[in-house]
Amino acid sequence: MKILLFAVVLTVSFSPALKAADAQKGQGLYKNCILCHGENGEGKQSQKAPQIAGQFDWYIIKSLNDFKSGARKNAVMMPYIKGLSQTDFEDLAAYISQLKVK
Ligand code: HEC
Numbered sequence: 001m002k003i004l005l006f007a008v009v010l011t012v013s014f015s016p017a018l019k020a021a022d023a024q025k026g027q028g029l030y031k032n033c034i035l036c037h038g039e040n041g042e043g044k045q046s047q048k049a050p051q052i053a054g055q056f057d058w059y060i061i062k063s064l065n066d067f068k069s070g071a072r073k074n075a076v077m078m079p080y081i082k083g084l085s086q087t088d089f090e091d092l093a094a095y096i097s098q099l100k101v102k
Pocket of ligand 1 (some may be wrong): 029032033034035036037047048049050051059063064073076077080081
């Protein structure tokens with residue numbers, strides 16, 4: 001029984017549905033964020049947009065979900081994220097978390 005359970009867990013964890021976030025797709029999506037957060041995620045004072053480069057991926061995903069749900073208010077960013085999916089958020093986070101401010 002234990003072995004069977006182990007096999008099930010293994011199969012689930014390696015199924016393609018749970019694939020890792022795609023930083024390359026995230027890079028494409030990030031083009032819409034550069035206006036405020038800058039090419040390297042350094043942020044922009046004039047837009048009151050914070051630096052996000054190198055932030056933990058889970059924190060970026062949480063923030064984006066909070067903005068989208070309205071739990072955290074950010075009217076200026078709303079148009080840019082309201083059409084994005086959870087997968088888009090994960091891909092964006094994978095890209096942004098590896099950015100470095102130059
Ligand atoms: C029109 C300007 C603008 C655009 C475009 C924009 N943002 Fe933002 N973003 C902001 C501002 C302003 C804040 C700060 C909001 C606040 O005060 O809570 C912010 C906050 C954030 C935060 C939270 C940072 C933190 O430390 O809590 C994340 C993550 C983020 N933006 C990601 C993105 C992503 C990803 C995109 C592109 C899909 C994007 N933003 C596009 C202006 C923008």
